Amino acid sequence: MAGQAAVKAAVEGNSGVMVALVRGDTEKYSCETTLVDLASVANGVKHFPENWIGEDKISINYQFNKYILPLLQGEVAVPYENGMPAYVRLEKNEVPKKLS
Numbered sequence: 001m002a003g004q005a006a007v008k009a010a011v012e013g014n015s016g017v018m019v020a021l022v023r024g025d026t027e028k029y030s031c032e033t034t035l036v037d038l039a040s041v042a043n044g045v046k047h048f049p050e051n052w053i054g055e056d057k058i059s060i061n062y063q064f065n066k067y068i069l070p071l072l073q074g075e076v077a078v079p080y081e082n083g084m085p086a087y088v089r090l091e092k093n094e095v096p097k098k099l100s
Contacts, residue, residue, distance in 0.1 A: 005033035013098060029070030 005019045017035040024030035052064035079086045 001031075002033060005035075009035055011095060 002019045002021060009017060009019065014035060016038050018038055018041065019033050020036045021031045022034050052060055054061050
């Protein structure tokens with residue numbers, strides 16, 4: 001999703017932007033992509049919300065679990081060949097240069 005949006009943005013000539021995921025407002029996890037100006041995020045810091053930290057200052061609470069669990073569901077099955085992960089090898093398809 002983000003990779004497709006990044007390639008589309010590059011092919012369309014966008015520069016100085018990055019792809020961001022905007023989370024939906026529904027109970028079930030959903031998101032969409034948007035382009036964000038790099039100047040607005042470069043060197044930015046987003047702190048972990050204090051209200052997600054348990055009273056003992058060590059654990060995390062339900063609000064954090066509710067936020068993070070949809071992002072952690074499932075496992076990726078990695079194919080193996082002869083005991084080694086069989087990663088995909090992509091063909092190199094160069095995009096024509098538009099700027100000098």
